[in-house]
Amino acid sequence: MKKNGVKMIKINSKNVDVFYGKKQALFNINLDIEENQVTALIGPSGCGKSTFLRCLNRMNDVIDICRVKGQIIINDFDINDKSCDVVRLREKIGMVFQKPNPFPKTIYENISYGPTIHGMAQSKNEMDEIVENSLKKAALWEEVKDRLHEPGTGLSGGQQQRLCIARAISVKPEVILMDEPCSALDPIATAQIEELIDELKKDHTIIIVTHSMAQAARVSQNTGFFHLGELIEHGSTDKIFKNPENKRTQDYITGRFG
Amino acid sequence: MNKNKEKLLNSRYRAEKRFQFYGKSAIFLALLFLTIFIFKIFSTGYTAFQKTWLIVPVTFDAETMYLDENPSKEDLEDADYFDLALQTMFNLDKSASEKQQNDLKRMVSYFFEREIKRELLNDPSLIGKTKDVYLTASDDLDQVFKGNYPRDLPEDQRRVTDYQLKIFDQLVEQGRIESKFNLSFFTYPDSREAELAGIASSFMGSIFSILVCLVIAFPVAVLAAIYLEEFAPKNRFTDFIEVNINNLAAVPSIVFGLLGLGILLAVFQLPRSTPLVGGITLSLMTLPTIIIACRASLKAVPPSIREAALAMGASKMQTTMHHTVPLSMPGTLSGTIIGLAQALGETAPLILIGMVAFVNTIPGSPLDPAASLPVQIYIWAESAERGFVEKVSACIMVLLGFLIIMNLFAQIIRHKFEKKWS
Numbered sequence: 001m002k003k004n005g006v007k008m009i010k011i012n013s014k015n016v017d018v019f020y021g022k023k024q025a026l027f028n029i030n031l032d033i034e035e036n037q038v039t040a041l042i043g044p045s046g047c048g049k050s051t052f053l054r055c056l057n058r059m060n061d062v063i064d065i066c067r068v069k070g071q072i073i074i075n076d077f078d079i080n081d082k083s084c085d086v087v088r089l090r091e092k093i094g095m096v097f098q099k100p101n102p103f104p105k106t107i108y109e110n111i112s113y114g115p116t117i118h119g120m121a122q123s124k125n126e127m128d129e130i131v132e133n134s135l136k137k138a139a140l141w142e143e144v145k146d147r148l149h150e151p152g153t154g155l156s157g158g159q160q161q162r163l164c165i166a167r168a169i170s171v172k173p174e175v176i177l178m179d180e181p182c183s184a185l186d187p188i189a190t191a192q193i194e195e196l197i198d199e200l201k202k203d204h205t206i207i208i209v210t211h212s213m214a215q216a217a218r219v220s221q222n223t224g225f226f227h228l229g230e231l232i233e234h235g236s237t238d239k240i241f242k243n244p245e246n247k248r249t250q251d252y253i254t255g256r257f258g
Numbered sequence: 259m260n261k262n263k264e265k266l267l268n269s270r271y272r273a274e275k276r277f278q279f280y281g282k283s284a285i286f287l288a289l290l291f292l293t294i295f296i297f298k299i300f301s302t303g304y305t306a307f308q309k310t311w312l313i314v315p316v317t318f319d320a321e322t323m324y325l326d327e328n329p330s331k332e333d334l335e336d337a338d339y340f341d342l343a344l345q346t347m348f349n350l351d352k353s354a355s356e357k358q359q360n361d362l363k364r365m366v367s368y369f370f371e372r373e374i375k376r377e378l379l380n381d382p383s384l385i386g387k388t389k390d391v392y393l394t395a396s397d398d399l400d401q402v403f404k405g406n407y408p409r410d411l412p413e414d415q416r417r418v419t420d421y422q423l424k425i426f427d428q429l430v431e432q433g434r435i436e437s438k439f440n441l442s443f444f445t446y447p448d449s450r451e452a453e454l455a456g457i458a459s460s461f462m463g464s465i466f467s468i469l470v471c472l473v474i475a476f477p478v479a480v481l482a483a484i485y486l487e488e489f490a491p492k493n494r495f496t497d498f499i500e501v502n503i504n505n506l507a508a509v510p511s512i513v514f515g516l517l518g519l520g521i522l523l524a525v526f527q528l529p530r531s532t533p534l535v536g537g538i539t540l541s542l543m544t545l546p547t548i549i550i551a552c553r554a555s556l557k558a559v560p561p562s563i564r565e566a567a568l569a570m571g572a573s574k575m576q577t578t579m580h581h582t583v584p585l586s587m588p589g590t591l592s593g594t595i596i597g598l599a600q601a602l603g604e605t606a607p608l609i610l611i612g613m614v615a616f617v618n619t620i621p622g623s624p625l626d627p628a629a630s631l632p633v634q635i636y637i638w639a640e641s642a643e644r645g646f647v648e649k650v651s652a653c654i655m656v657l658l659g660f661l662i663i664m665n666l667f668a669q670i671i672r673h674k675f676e677k678k679w680s
Contacts, residue, residue, distance in 0.1 A: 059569060064492060087571050095569035101562035103581060113580070114570040164566070171571065 010035040010175060010205045011056060016070035018051050018060065025051050027230045029070070033175075033222075038197060038206045040216035040237065043226035044257065049209045052226070053177050056207065057093040058086050074175070091118055094168030094204075098180040100160035102152035102167070107144050110152040110163055111135065114171040130170055138166035139196050158189025165196065169204070176200065178208040182215065194219050213253060217241050225249045299658075303651025309440035309453070310395040310403040312366055312429060316346045316374055317388040325385070334379055343371040346391075350425055361422050367394040367453045392436070397452040397645035399426055403435060406644060443652065447618045448629060448637070452645025455638070457653055458620045463533050463613065463628025464602060464660075470537020470624050471544055471601050476594055478541075479548035483590075486549075487556040488578045507546035514542045515607030523611060531612040531627040539611055540601040547600065551593020555586040588675040592668035599664045603657065605632040631657045 011033035018026035026048045033039050041049040051060070058079060060066040071078045079089055091114075102110050111131040112121075121127040131148070135141040140162040144155070152163050161181055168176055178197070182190040197206055197219050210216050216223055217237060224234035225246075233240060233249045244250045251257055320327070322345055323337040347362045347370070348354060354362060370393045377391050378384055398418045401407040403426075413420050429435050446456030490496045518539035522528045528535050559582050567577040608614070614633050621628035629637070635653045638646045 057569065059565065062565070062568065087573050090569055090571035095565075097562060097565060097569075099562060101560075101566045103563065103566060104585065113567075113572075117570070117572055117576055117580075167566075167570065 007037075008035040009033070010074065011207075012071075012073040013052075013055075014071040014073070016052070016055060016068065016072060018048070018055060018069075019067045020063070021065040025229050026055075029231045031224055031231055031234055033205060033207060035205050036201055036203075037222055038201050038208060038220040039222040039224065040220035041207065041209045041224050041226060042211075042213060042216050042252075043232075044252065045211075047226040048229040049224075049226045050179055052231075053179055053207060053209050056175070056177055057090050057095055058084075059095065061086060091171050092173055093175045093177060094171065094173035095177045096161070096164050096168050096179065096181045099184050100157060100164050102155070102160050102163050104151065104153050106149045107135075107152045107155070107163060108148040110167050111170045114167060118171055120171065134166040134170040135163075137169055137200070138162045139192065139199075140166055156189075158185050158192060161185060161189065161193060162196065165193070165200075169200070173204060175205045175207065178206065180209050180211060183211060190215070213241075225252065227252070299651045299654050303648055303655050305404045305406065306443060306648040306652035307440050308404065308437045309442065310400040311392040311436045311438060312395050312399075313390050313434040313436060314346055314350065314366075314393055315388050316342070316377070316391045317349075318342070318378055318384045318386060319345075320385050329382075329385075331379075331382075334382055337375075339371045339375045339378075343374050346370075346374065350429075358421050361419050362425065365396055365399055365422055365425065367396055367451055369394055369454055394442075394453050395435070397643055398422075400453050401644045402426065403430075403437065404648075406648070443649070447620050448616060448634065449618060450616075452641070452643045452649060455646070455649060457631065457634060457656060459617050460629040460631050460634035460653075461656070462621050463536070463617075464630040464632075466533030466621060466624040466628065467536040467540055467608075467613075467630055468598055468602055470534055471540040472594070472598060474538060475541035475544040475548055475597070479545050479594075480552050480590060482545075483549045483552035483556065484578060484583060487553045488582060489574070503546050503549050507550060509543075510606075511543055511604050512606040512610065514539050515610030517542065518607060518611040529625055529627075531615045531617070533613075533621065533624040533626075533628050533630075535611045536608050536613050536628075536630060537624065539607045540604060543604065543607065544594075544597040544601050547597035548590070548594050551597070552586065552590040555589025555593070556582060558589065559585045588672050591675075592672045595664050595668035595671070599661050599668075602661060602664070603632055605630075605636055608633050609636070631660070 009032045011031075013029055013031050016026060016029040017024060029052055031052075041053065043049050054060045055068055055072060056074075056079075058068075060068055068080055070080070072080055074089075074093070077084065103113065105113075108131055111134050112127050115121050115127060115130050121130055132141060132145075135144065140159060143159060144163075152160065155163060161184070165176075165181070182193050185193065194215065197208065200206060208216075208219065220237045222234065223237045223240040225232045225240060225244075225248075227248055233244060233246045240249065241253060244253060319342065320329075322342045323339060325333060325337050329337070344363060347366065348359050350362055350365075351358065373393050374391055377389065395403065398407065399422070402409065402418060402423070407418065408416070409418075409423065418426075426435070442454065443456045444461070445458050446454055447459035448457075449455040486496060486499065518535055522535050522538055523530055528538075563581050563585065564577055567581045568574075572580065608630050613628065613630055614637065615627060615629075616637070617627050617629050619626070631653060635650055635657065638650045638653065
């Protein structure tokens with residue numbers, strides 16, 4: 001979405017360093033994420049792209065030995081500030097994980113959990129509506145509308161991942177973080193999810209970590225390339241794939257390492 | 259080269275075969291011991307579930323009972339049945355000498371008076387009439403009838419006299435001896451007389467103890483486990499606590515008994531010999547078991563579920579209470595039941611807090627003195643009478659049955675509520 005021809009910046013990270021104990025995992029990351037665009041983070045295993053993603057909704061808090069330095073500004077607000085409420089933040093910034101992880105509850109309960117704890121529905125009807133809309137947006141409604149009260153874990157892998165996406169969008173987050181959402185899925189399910197991502201970017205800003213360069217090229221408008229904890233290069237996907245500035249980026253994209 | 263490889267391969271196969279053989283032998287040995295153990299208990303114990311009765315004609319003579327005409331219910335309650343009961347037994351052999359009369363009296367339990375009284379209270383119209391009444395046979399005759407008693411010993415070496423045997427054999431011939439299911443084993447409290455001893459007191463004592471233990475140990479242990487596993491910072495202090503919880507699980511149970519004796523009885527002055535004190539003592543023992551089981555099953559909940567909930571904006575507390583704890587409950591519950599089953603079989607601490615006292619009343623609450631099943635086994639095993647030998651085995655059977663049911667329950671809970679996660 002453009003405002004006066006200038007792309008709006010949704011997330012602005014400044015000098016982000018991450019440490020696991022004594023080991024530094026990310027070095028001085030400065031990356032701007034544009035609103036209502038898909039940004040892909042690529043790079044070889046262990047390069048810190050997932051770590052960076054998890055900084056954006058402070059999921060690294062869960063890890064005792066992990067420390068984050070620097071500023072990550074979302075809506076003019078530094079989320080690493082002490083006054084930031086993690087629960088509120090995560091309501092605004094949803095996340096989809098590498099392995100589908102639906103709650104071992106019914107499909108309906110999986111979706112309604114977020115809206116329930118955030119008090120988003122006043123009545124059963126409202127909740128039904130949220131569940132239906134979320135499932136529709138995740139392109140899962142047609143497949144599960146007759147079995148909403150069956151366990152979510154009984155679905156196929158691809159369906160489970162779309163259920164997780166539906167769960168993430170049920171609380172209407174501004175940003176959706178996706179950590180290799182297709183790595184556990186077959187090509188058909190992957191294609192469905194990619195289609196979905198394209199659809200979702202109308203309402204949400206999406207950041208996706210992926211191992212598949214082809215996927216990054218297909219779904220994203222912007223790409224950031226990580227290597228050994230550093231952000232080597234970022235820019236529009238077109239530019240990164242066709243005309244990278246850095247040699248390491250070029251080597252990675254052409255498959256010389258990684 | 260090839261030959262060497264062949265040799266190596268063969269020796270590897272042989273090693274596996276040997277290992278399988280050792281494993282099978284170990285299982286066989288374990289099963290063998292179990293079979294011997296169970297066979298021994300059943301073969302000595304099953305007769306305890308039968309009870310021998312003498313069927314004796316009782317003439318409810320108002321005069322012998324010192325009753326007036328048209329007695330009221332109270333009169334019947336207060337009447338003297340002892341002479342009537344004695345007379346009844348003496349009537350079995352009218353020509354008996356005084357010594358023989360004494361023998362006759364000792365052919366039945368000392369409850370014979372009450373058994374006759376109960377018959378009349380049930381049907382007051384029996385006054386002046388004669389009716390066959392079932393009287394509990396004495397322990398020795400009970401054993402004779404069950405074939406557990408060596409009849410061919412010289413008379414001075416056995417507790418049954420020749421005269422008693424003669425009368426008994428006459429009664430058998432007349433069909434006046436009957437063996438029936440021993441209901442009183444389950445409804446009577448302990449007694450010094452083997453034929454009247456039952457497990458009602460110890461059974462209720464065990465149930466009350468276990469309930470007290472559950473009510474105290476379960477909430478404390480679950481809260482401790484949840485806090486330690488989900489909330490507590492991981493540092494030296496919590497490590498120290500963890501090590502000590504594991505140590506607590508390994509403390510010999512008698513030490514907990516001493517603790518109960520020294521603190522609960524001596525300092526807090528709680529009533530001695532009661533399931534309340536027993537239950538509190540047992541709960542100290544069960545606490546670490548439940549904590550360990552609960553922590554293990556909390557650990558087994560995949561982190562992806564926690565992450566999913568946290569990423570949805572659930573607080574730590576919500577994540578724990580909505581997702582982690584419900585998912586860990588099957589493991590926690592089955593751990594709890596196994597802990598309780600251990601507590602149920604515990605003897606030593608209960609002896610120390612006085613639950614070994616002879617209790618011939620059935621407890622109505624955890625504050626009444628009571629025995630417990632394993633202690634009852636211990637008490638009976640110390641008694642000399644032949645009748646208690648089978649009772650020990652029978653009581654073991656009841657205890658084992660109880661334990662099997664509890665373990666079965668633990669299995670069912672685990673299977674029924676275990677949820678599969680991706």
